Amino acid sequence: MKKIGFLSFGHWANHPSYQARTASDTLLQSIDLAVAAEEIGVDGAYFRVHHFAAQLASPFPLLSAIGAKTKQIEIGTGVIDMRYENPLYMVEDAGAADLISGGRLQLGISRGSPEQVIDGWRYFGYGPAEGETDAEMGRNKAMQFLDKLDGVGFATPNPYPMFPNPPGLLRLEPHSAGLRERIWWGAASNATAIWAAENGMHLQSSTLKFDENGKPFHEQQAEQIRLYKEAWKKAGHKRESRVSVSRSIFAIMNDQDRFYFGQQGGSKDQLGYIESDKRAIFGRSYAAEPDQLIKELEKDEAIKEADTLLLTIPNTLGVDYNVHVLSSIIKHVAPGLGWR
Structure with missing residues (x-):
């Protein structure tokens, strides 16, 4: 059995062929799609996070709304760029969304990808410390986030508070027990996948990774996953790890599918560069x-x-067309591969 979810980048544009022409369209349709996806047996509704773009950016209001309107489907991100985040405020947001959904939040975080503006996180008030790279800043913020998710008190209470305090140091509220065990790290390299395992995070591996040995994308990604699993086992975690991969997969069921995606059949891996100097391999559709x-x-x-x-x-x-896309995979492809 394999869990099958969808990942939406949440685009919108005032284009005549688009059903999502505004931010409002995308947000409301995302909720409707998650509800419909749950009804047809999809296991997860995941959303990408991009800043300074006509795409979804602030995930917690959306995830909370979906959590309130669904019963079973996992809700998550793939991924939140930690360079832009206040880790402590994020603990509160994530805790609230997880409680609203009844413990279904599967939160994907990462150091982030190239963004729409130069050093966009600086506009949010953040920057690396002296001697620290922006990637290190993202990972360090992730560790702060994980630490505070445990729910251990750390803040000295005011001796004259507005409301009575419990004894001892105070933690962030609302606290959602178990959320710490449902954090995923989006890794583009073997090294960061191993680091994620060592720190008890599940692994999200996307449709691109750094080209580390020249092999086909799916082989490099499989090697990354195996290294992650070995590191998880070596770290001695008492719970099971999880790994997700993303793919663009379309079953051609009718002329509309053929019009939209027929030309993607037989596509191949592609090589390129991210951040101008890092060679990456992009998986095929x-x-x-x-x-x-x-x-x-x-x-x-x-x-x-x-x-x-x-x-x-x-x-x-x-929404209707994407339900068709997902349903086609669930009904006509997944059983033949033993996923269902």
Whole structure:
């Protein structure tokens, strides 16, 4: 069995072919899609976070709204850029969203990807300490976040408070027990995947990673996952780890599917650069009729290694079409691969 979720970047634009033309459209349609996805048996609703762009940016109001309108589906991010975050305030936001959803939050965080503006986190009031890189700043903020999620008191109480305090040091509220065990790290390299395992975070591996050995993307990603699992075991954690991978997968069921995605069939991995100097490999998309899709996906080593598959969706095409996209995979592809 494999958990299957969707991952939305939450785009919008005033384009005649788009169903999501405004931020309001995207937010409200995201809620509707999560509700509909739960009804057809999808396991997770995940959302990307990008700042300074016509895309979803502040995840907690959206996740809370989805949590209040659903019963079972996991809700999460893939990923929150920690360079932009106040870790303590984020503990409060995440705790509230998790409590509203009844403990279904699966929160993906990371050091972040190249953004729309230069050093965008500086506009949020943050910057690396002396001798610290922005990547190190992101990881250090992640460690602060994880530390405070444990719910241990750390703040000295005011001797003359507005309301009576419990004895001892105070923690952040609301505290959601168990959330610390549902934090994921988005890793683009083998080293950061190992670091995530050592620090007790689940692994999110996307459709790109640093090109570390020249092998095909799915083989490099599978190696990354195996290194992560080895590091998790070596760290001696008492709970099971989880790993998700993201893929663009479209079952061609009708002429509309063929019009939108037929040209993506047979696509290949691509090489490029992120942040101008880091060579990266980008995984291929899959688009074919169900029987052919099953044959192609059987060869994807990284999907085999992961317990969770996040299907990237074209959110601008609207709720109904994306339900069709997800339903086609759930009904016509997943059973043939033993995922359902």
